[in-house]
Amino acid sequence: MLSEFQETLLQSVKAYQSTQLVKNKYENVLQQLDSGIMLFDSDGVLTFINVQMARLLEIPRHSLIGCNLLQLLRHPHISRYKKRKILRLYRETIFYRKKNHEFVDEYGRYWLATVTYGDQMDGDYLLSVKDVSEFKQIEQTAYQNDKLAMLGKISAAIAHEIRNPLTAIRGFIQLLRPHLVQLGRDEYARIILNEIDRANDIIYEFLNSSKPSAPQKVVISIASLLKEVVLLTESEALMMGCEINLQEADPHMKVSIDVKQIKQVLLNMIKNAMDAIEEVSEDHSGVIEIDARLDGKYVNISIRDNGNGMDKALLGRLFDPFFTTKEKGTGLGLSVSYRIIKNHRGNIHVDSFKGTGTVFVISLPLVP
Ligand SMILES: Nc1ncnc2c1ncn2[C@@H]1O[C@H](COP(=O)(O)OP(=O)(O)O)[C@@H](O)[C@H]1O
Ligand SMILES: [Mg+2]
Known part of the structure; x- marks a missing residue:
């Protein structure tokens, strides 16, 4: 028979083991998250960093734990480019208290950084960064397509509208032609008509090209x-x-x-x-x-x-x-x-x- 003391001890050990198990599980999840995560305590010391964040910094994780921001910036393996990005991030989120900050890394990828602190974090500072390059690209393509579509519509409308006055001008020049011939200026009429025809050709081809008409196969x-x-x-x-x-x-x-x-x-x-x-x-x-x-x-x-x-x-x-x-x-x-x-x-x-x-x-x- 176990004494009452031993019983309590056993229960505490079991409870400890199960909390440890849950803790390990959470840590595992955080480690493998596709976002980068860093946790600083209230003294500004780094207490946790996951795989993705270390990959982004290109520095081994274990050499960062226990560093404060200044030590991180002085780390022998940190590049000048990253140093500048970190300082900027610090200024934007801590100094100007912005919730999010977007930056581009040296490989052209877009990252969205979010800093959380205050009461909800018990004095800790949580920094998470997420690769948003794909969203950015979709956003930019959509914007570009929008612009192109709009431009296409406007240009087609203008091209169409220009045709009418051109037709009128062409008609009147033809009416004037006999008078110009009398004045010995037939050459002028010929040039005007040629140029109007050229303008019409451009408009005709343009309208043809801007109409994305489905082929009638x-x-x-x-x-x-x-x-x-x-x-x-x-x-x-x-x-x-x-x-x-x-x-x-x-x-x-x-x-x-x-x-x-x-x-x-x-x-x-x-x-x-x-x-x-x-x-x-x-x-x-x-x-x-x-x-x-x-x-x-x-x-x-x-x-x-x-x-x-x-x-x-x-x-x-x-x-x-x-x-x-x-x-x-x-x-x-x-x-x-x-x-x-x-x-x-x-x-x-x-x-x-x-x-x-x-x-x-x-x-x-x-x-x-
Ligand atoms: N077979 C070709 N040999 C040499 N140059 C060509 C040939 N086809 C096209 N080009 C060049 O490509 C240009 C664009 O052609 P195109 O789009 O048909 O417009 P355009 O004929 O009105 O100039 C031409 O101005 C010419 O310089
Ligand atoms: Mg041609």
């Missing part, structure tokens, strides 16, 4: 699509003394596309090829080669020219809206083409050498 064979496109451009090419060679494509290769949109892309690329050929000397015999090849589940349509070609700097800006090297260019053809091809889950690839020529390759998913 039909299944069509690549061979017949290419034939039609070549037919549309052949006469213009002939006039320029430029040859278009279309390689017969396999009639079984079929794609599901918005024919109008893809035609627009191909016509634009052929037009660009002709412009590039025109840039080279007059007697240069220009050739545009078009072919379509099977590439797994895709068809690669290539449009190759022996025009002036492009250097690296130009290649990098090719698809930027409004980027053009032509006096009468709009710089919208390729940016619109890119959007159309992406809408069809395809891709555009370019290879070019200054002075040799260029090849554009459009990949489109095949209909199985």
